[in-house]
Amino acid sequence: MASLLCACLLLAAAAATSPGRLVPYDLLYADGVRAYFARDWGRAAELLQRALHSYAGLRAARRACRAACRREAAFLGEPPGAGPWEAALFGRVLQRADCLQHCLGRQLGAAPSAHRASHAIRRDFEQREPYNYLQVAFFQLKKLDQAVSAAHTFFVANPQHLQMREDIEKYRRMSGVKSDNFRDLEATPHWEAYETGVQHYNADEYLQAVARLEESLTEALSALEECRALCEGPWEDEDDEEEEMQPGLYEAIAAHYIQVLKCRQQCVLEIATKPGRISATEDFIPSHLDLLQFAYDQVGNQAVAAECAASYLLFYPTDEPMLEKMKQYRTVLGEDTAVTARESIQHYVQRSLMEKKLIYYAVEHLGGTFNDPDLWTPDELIPENLKEKHREDQEKQKQETLDVEGRKKRGPLPFEGIAVTMDSRQMNGTQRVVFDGVLMESECKDLLRLTKAAGEAGDGYRARRSPHTPHERFEGLTVLKAMQLAQNGDVDWRDAKLLLQASEKSRKIIESYFTPGKKLHFSFTHLVCRTAVDEEQEGRMDLSHPVHADNCLLDPEGQECWREPPAYVYRDYSGILYLNDDFQGGGLFFTEMDTVTVTAEVHPKCGRLVAFSSGKENPHGVWAVSRGRRCAIALWYTHSQEHAEQERVKAEELMEQRAVEQDQPDGEEHQEADHRGRSSSELPVPSSGARPTSRRHKPGSDRTQHPKELRARDEF
Secondary structure (H helix, E strand, O other): OHHHHHHHHHHHHHHOOOOOOOOOHHHHHHHHHHHHHOOOHHHHHHHHHHHHHHHHHHHHHHHHHHHHHHHHOOOOOOOOOOOOHHHHHHHHHHHHHHHHHHHHHHHHOOOHHHHOOOHHHHHHHHOOHHHHHHHHHHHHOOOHHHHHHHHHHHHHHOOOOHHHHHHHHHHHHOOOOOHHHOOOOOOOHHHHHHHHHHHHHHOOOHHHHHHHHHHHHHHHHHHHHHHHHHOOOOOOOOOOOOOOOOOOHHHHHHHHHHHHHHHHHHHHHHHOOOOOOOOOOOOHHHHHHHHHHHHHHHOOOHHHHHHHHHHHHHHOOOOHHHHHHHHHHHHHHOOOOOOOOOHHHHHHHHHHHHHHHHHHHHHHHHOOOOOOOOOOOOHHHOOHHHHHHHHHHHHHHHHOOHHHHHHHHOOOOOOOOOEEEEOOOOOOOOOEEEEEOOOOHHHHHHHHHHHHHHHHHOOOOOOOEOOOOOOEEEEEEEHHHHHHHHHOOOOOHHHHHHHHHHHHHHHHHHHHHHOOOOOOEEEEEEEEEEEEOHHHOOOOOOOOEEEEOOOOEEEOOOOEEEOOOOOOOOOOEEEEEEOOOOOEEOOEEEEOOOOOOEEEEEOOOOOOEEEEEOOOOOOEEEOOEEEOEEEEEEEEEEOOHHHOOHHHHHHHHHHHHHHHHHOOOHHHHHHHHHHOOOHHHHOOOOOOOOOOOOOOOOOOOOOOOOOOOOOOOOOO
16 A cells, blocks of 8 residues: 555656646636726636636546546455455555545645635636626736637627627727637637538538547547546535535445436436537537548548447447447448457446446436436436436437427428528527528619618608617608508509518418418518617617517516416517618527526528527527618418408508509519519529438438516517
8 A cells, every 4th residue: 555655646747737836716807807896807817717727727636536546546456365355345445544534635736635626616707707807907908819718718608698708899899809809718629620520411511520529439438537537526416505424434325326326327418418508419429420431431541430330339239220220330341351440438327337337226226306318318327216217318418409300391492592591409409590692782782772662652661769769760661551551652563562572471481480371360561671770889788679488478587488468479480581781789689587697599681581480599689789770571470360460461462453443464563563673572483403301311411509577579
């Protein structure tokens, strides 16, 4: 034991990255925040940087010492007949504890217990809160490049932070700020490599994709090991408020060990969750292998492709498409060629299954719960009395990808030239989609001309304040009013007709995408413009339209949305067809039920249609229009025919009456409109160029990312 201790001490001395004492990061952080509020910017910046350095140093020391002591005081390899099992086991436990204490003490320069920060402080560092203070301190010190990097680092992990969003935009407009100043100081290598690899993959650049995806897989497995090492921390009592009898020796050991195992299992979610995101990328490790086997096959390296396929089958051994691919690879390589899974993946799967088995045993016999992070866990591993709960958890996880699976079953869109640029998965939600190419530039200009002509005719376009904010003017035109203005000669009949046609085209697109075979009726159609009041933008903090849901009353504090009047409870789907982008702000954003956590954003442009279900799953708002005029057609739809828009029926009757009076067949009007460049709205041409894809043909091809008050408003 003495020789082992000497070896640990020598190892600790060699592993120490710097001499001297590492000051606890929570103390440095507290002093830095005090200096910040005292406006001592230089000292604040110094202390906050030292706190971040100390935090990183502590994590590195813990990882290094636990890895080293795992080797030096291993539990396996005890010679036979070494004595009673209890002495053999706990002798090694004591040696491991002794090794850790000396190794950490050497690296940290103080007792490890001095570095146990509170849960609140740890959460601040996990959420990169020190960078929020740092960016202000650097800005006050006129160190603009460091201020921008600190701000960007915080914003990457906190994209819902509205104030930082404004600060980032201000930095972008400042002279002297370079694009490379916007860098993430805490960037994780595997995410950068993964996203670049997927981009190459989607562009059919398979050689580049292979290199970056291999890099991502290696870095992800390394990050997983680092996360697992940090799980071996002090016991954290989840029920520390309850006074219970202290557990005995073996119960305490079992409880702490199972807590460590659960933490290790959750590490796959940590590495699979991009900073700033809420949900992890599903099947993160298996998806690497799935993408790699296809990419290697495309570049002609069937041997490595087969290795990746065999590795993937460790997770899903009955996956029929992958088994079929393995048959093809064996035929190409020869039946005598041995194809084995990667050793690193074998180790990963075997270790994970061993840990799951122990956790499920503990849950079954000792109580507690376990949220299994993996979809690939074999059913036979789960005890019978826990299988129903496990199935419920899996169904909940599968529900998140329901839109993607449903999209595969849908037919082509009913018009040519329209592209799905973002789907529900990319928008971090359900029942959300963005289409581009719904209108041409000339059509957008015609509809904008309609808003101008209507304004001159006095249809509510005379500087009326918005019902949502005093900083904008709100202007609205219904389809019936547009037809009445055309009848009076105040606007062009063709422009009024285009409003009907563009909204009908949008309805057909949304119906074919979300509810094929089930009729959607118009509930309300509104051509809406919002104009920034120039003299009232300075210091503005509100939104153009507060966060709300379209068919229920949003209650953020109660995390509920009440589907009852005065909400428009009959509305099922919503849409916005944008007409321009020559303004600042005015983008649509989606949030969680708390109305604060932003999950997705949509930037307006001519011909872009965003559509989504109208319920509590899609709270949304509109950023402030800070300059210029934003125009769009707001659309709401219902499955209920009794709630169909009656004004639209009257508008269509006026249109038909106009056609009779002019004695002009509708086909001639179509030809005239075609000549003016409007064919994309008027003539629905079925798309014949759609190419269905399957996951095994090309895996991943379907991946294309404040006011707390009850509101029920029509207008966006």
